Every structure is written in C-alpha cells, then in structure tokens.
Amino acid sequence: MLILDEPTNHLDLDMIERLERYLKNQRVTLLMVTHDRYFLERVCTHIFELHRGKIIIFPGNYSYYLEHKAIREENERIEVHKLKQLYRKELSWIRRAPSGRQTKSDSRSTRFDAINDRYDVLKDTVFNEQAKLTLSMQSRQLGGKILKLKHIKKVFGDKKILADFSHEFKHNERIGIIGKNGVGKSTFVRMIIGEEPIDS
Secondary structure, three states, rough: EEEEEEOOOOOOOOHHHHHHHHHHHHHEEEEEEEEHHHHHHHHOOEEEEEOOOEEEOOOOOOOHHHHHHHHHHHHHHHHHHHHHHHHHHHHHHHOOOOOOHHHHHHHHHHHHHHHHHHHHHHHHHHHHOOOOOOOOOOOOOOEEEEEEEEEEEEOOOOOOEEEEEEEEEEOOOOOOOOOOOOHHHHHHHHOOOOOOOOOO
16 A cells, blocks of 8 residues: 655656556555646546545546536535525424414424524535635736846756746746756746846
8 A cells, every 4th residue: 555645746747657657557555645636637546535524535536526526516505505495484484483283383493493504504614615715915017028038058067957048028927847857947946036146
C-alpha cells in the first residue's frame, strides 16, 4: 500500500507522466491526497470526498466524481424545495390551531417540528455553500505593459539559463514556464521579480 501526499508537487511534466505509468502498472493499493485533477483522472479508481464531516465514496475517476457530485447537489436542492413547500403547508395548519382530536394534533405538531429541523439544517447548508465571497479592495488601473525584457542573459559557470531572451509581459497575460528539474525555471522567476541579478 502506498500513501502519498501531493505526489506531483515539484515534479516536471516528464516525471509526472513517468509516475502515472508506474502507478498504473503496479498491483498495489494507492491512497493519496492531491489537488492535481488530471492525475486523479488518470490514476484513481475511487474518490473519497470529505463533506460536512462525512466521507462520501465515489467509485470512479475524477470525471465520475464531478458528475455524481453535481447530481447529489441538485437532489439536495430539490429536497430543500420540497421541504419548503411541506413546511409552509404544515405551518399554515399549525397556525390554524385546530381544536379536538388532540392525539392527531400532537402527532402532527411533532411531525412539523421534525420537518422544521430538517429544513433548517438543509437550507443553511445548501444556501451557505452557494454563497459567494466578496472582498472590497481598492483597485488601481494598470497599463497594458507590465514588464519589458530585452536581450537578457544569465549563466552559472558552464550552465546557460538564458541567452538573448526578450519578452514584453502584458496585463492579464497568462504564462506557463515548462522545463525539466534544474534547468532554471525558478531562477527565471526570481530574475523577473528582481531577486536574482541578470548578467547582461
């Protein structure tokens, strides 16, 4: 049995693919915690979700989990809607306070209390999970250009990190830096933010 905590962290693409192939070909039980959804998709056969203090098991990969989680959440919303309708009906009956047949009144009042409790729990849970977090921040307008690099060079001894690199970073641009371990990805980022000096 292998117990892994974030196994793909700090690995380059080649190593992640190699690890995937290795794990798929081993006849072992694998228990892992990971945020890497693509790794989950290709390697896992069961997903355990910790949800409101309970563990829910989904027998399938990440796609199966997403699909069935959406179905479960939709069913919960339907249940809340039905409970709301029933709650209103029973509340109307309670307010009318019928006289006579005390035994039936007591049992219906007990039923109303149970519906009320269930509705409160589900309503709070379902609606609170749908709530959006909003933050008030003072924003400043950025120009289109964030950083311009021209003919950057960086060398460590015989190891060449950058040679004549030029790029203009723009507002809202998304950039991925891909390379094997040790080729200088972190050094490059440190150069951009000014923590690592450039050679020329």
